[in-house]
Amino acid sequence: MEEHCLFYLAALAIFILMLVMTFFISSLLQTPPRRHKTASLPLPPGLQPLSVLGTFFALFRRSEFDVEPLLRRLHSRHGPVVSFRLLSFPRPPIFVSDRVLAHRALVGRGATFADRPSAIDPGLIISSNRHNVTGAPYGPVWRALRRNLATKVLHPSQLRVYSPARRQVLDVLLKDLETKSSGGAAAVVVMESFRFAVFSLLAFMCFGERLDDEKIRRIASLQRELLSNFVSFSVFAVYPKITKLLFRSRWKKLLDFRSKQEETYVPLIDARRNLLLRRQRSEDGFVYSYVDSLVDLEIPEDGGRKLKDGEIVSLCSEFLSAGTDTTATALQWIMANLVKRPDIQTKLYEEIERVVEKDAVVREEDLQWMPYLKAVVLEGLRRHPPGHFVLPHTVTEEVEFEGYRIPKGAVVTFSVAEIGWDGAVWTEPMEFRPERFLEGGEGEGVDITGVQEIRMMPFGVGRRICPAMGLALLHLEYFVANLVKEFEWMPAADGEEIDLTEKVEFTVVMKTPLKARIVPRKRT
Template sequence: MEDWLFYSLTTMLCLLSSLLLRARARSPSHSATLTPPLPPGPVPLPVLGPLLHLARRDFDLEPVLRRLAWAYGPVYSFAPLGLARPMIFVATRGPAHRALVQRGAAFASRPRATAPAAAVLTSGGRNISSAPYGPTWRVLRRTLASGVLNPVRLRAFAPARRWVLDVLLSRIRSGGGVVAVMEPFQYAMFCLLVYMCFGGDRLGDARVRDIEALQRDLLANFLNFQVFSFLPPLTKLVFRRRWTKLVSLRRRQEELFVPLIRARREAGAGGDCYVDSLVRLAIPEDGGRGLTDGEIVSLCSEFLSAGTDTIATALQWILANLVKNPAMRDRLREEVSTAVDGELREEDLQGMPYLKAVVLEGLRRHPPGHYVLPHAAAEETTLDGYRVPAGTPVNFAVGDIGLDEEIWMAPSEFRPERFLPGGEGEDVDLTGSKEIKMMPFGAGRRVCPAMALALLHLEYFVANLVREFEWREEAGEEVDLTEKLEFTVVMRRPLKARAVPLRQGMPIAATGSG
């Protein structure tokens, strides 16, 4: 009923907007010769069709974007939500490098968090991923990078990773042979990040499950909440049940997080967890004030969400390709077994080139996100001769850049060997500082600050998974590498594989959670 009413009310508005935009497009512009043109693209026509995906979770925009790139070139404009103001899309690595690296400061900002849902969940754009380029963003990012993500601190969390690995292996062994891997992967990564975020004693399985269920509910409704980006006064009224759910989820988030935050603050916040660094932080743009509890909630939510599904998704894609290619699986297991005698230590990972190649190929072929979060220019600028208005979202096609046939041989195939000596990916730089060949973590000034953590987690868990089990296809559960967009780009048919134990079970830690 809500959807029918919304579409009925917006149809006339959309048609009227279409007529106005057509008239404007035909009107001569005296300034057209004085300023660079906008990137080419279809005239925004906010008709009913483009709005349908606001209520559909299965809408696939990527084929549309690829056709537009073919038709208009590597830098083009498009209004995918039927909005009057188009976004800008960058489809290839050349202009991506020129924007993000060579002119990094110009494109380092974010579009303003004016959408009501984003404003609620990010405390008005005060988290690392949504804050505009400036002093607040710098201090938030520096706090994360020099705190919990500092290499010394990362090593200090090695016992927590070992404990989480034990929990994961125990769950796989108790799965009866055929394992649907995504749920235990997500739970393991979430436990680890909860420990890194809130520190202290392990919180207990029940509380971690409550936090995980809440965060998953937010992610599951992420696309549904995007409806509030279009005519917020109208959509908040028509979709009032969705709005009520958003507000209630945020309230529940504060109920769960704030007691943990206050406990760290009262304890003196002298530890190494993420919250400890946040409660000591001062915001330079606001007279040096400290963060509010609500702002810390938003930052903690960002930390948990950014590192859970992305890593779990990447693990699933890597394992799926190893199951589908037994020779690769066996080669990797042989490398791990040869390099390790006894417990696999994190420092052992440095001597495993094929492991690193498998992880890099997984990130190239199946980046968890096919587009990085939109960038924006704080002031009007240009890119490859086209005008980029201030605040306009600029989107970079991560998935397609990693499939560039000018760089990669048979780019659609999963070939870890391309990252070994002599391969086309041997000298790949994930930061893109010299050249962008792939950019699963973004590039330039807003490259993912947790890149080193992500690589460590992927290498550590992949190595242990292939060492402890032989992963095989199960009859009736053959691997299907078809993609599906959720919060991340996941397998349309989630991986179920038979896990045959190879070694005597490791000591299993208590199943309480982090």
């Protein structure tokens, strides 16, 4: 055991020494860059250069490196635009917490801020060399992938095609919760039920058929494995040739995961491809799926070509992961607040009862007549956004921004949570108060696309806004309405408080998952 520890201590020392030497030598040999017109401007203020050792632990012990409290202190000291100076990197990551500045960057100068950072080796493997919607460089390939998703799968007319699947998944979820709760006698930890329901629905949209539960759980397990391990793969962000040697077992784990993912997905993709080749699209029961659109798609690479199987696997994985955890997390936060605030739950139930007959489920067409439901969902997304930061942006050229120099390729991140909690916009912003989105409230008529102004941005804004925003809102309204119509949601025990403490995983989840008594509503 001692020899094992000594080996890693020696490896760590050598690694740090090589970092220092590399940066020192590169600074001596670096050719002076051509002077840019913004060269005289300062970089945004913020954290002074971290030591080599500090950077090492920041990268490799992410669970102990909570960036949000640090950023709040920096913003309070330096203003809404701050940076981290990591070693001698010429492009420190930059963080923006102000809604007006976010609008100027992401909407006013959208093209300049629309690129994504270069991916590290694990990301290149998982995304098939950045062939996915979230990570593709700003350009023709990204436009083709995003346009395909937005028009072939997420268009409102196509979303209606998936209505029967939504109803089936809802029925399964309601039955699952009623069984686990023993008719209201037992408390239930609900997150896994939420996650499985949302994943099942997205799997249908992805592959065009109702997969059996065992297959869904196997695919879901793969996706969870990816998300739970991805932070540990960040060690390969620094000198991958060296870190692949130091963390050989971790690198092998990544490759094994990718291999299992392709073994699971490719047969499903081949089945859809064969179905399309046999021209059976017009048969009863055929539902055009995301995989079908990817099989048909040509991207503007190499003079125009079809997607490879590995690229389709990456796009399917992205579709399932991005849509499942964000929606299930938001659903849990909303239901937790309804348990904590029975007055809000009662008001929502009364609205549902006015619109829907007692013995009927809430249909999708009913949702438009429920303004308080929409307010509850929007307040859930404002107060508890599943992601506290948008995915990182980069600038395509060196620019001046609010008197600071933003180097070309610099990573710029915008704070979703801080913008949604801005006390200059929202009264008592940390309170869960759906009424703020009703007539006369400060959130009345809020545009969450941020085209005119930004008051909240749970889906991002600008050119990289989440293309599945409409789908997410539909799913949240549909599930919340039916969960409240069918059940009364109460604390697990009388007088027990709901703990709304946050924990950062793939999304920002409840540190103590929601456990509630779910009592079927009495029918009269």
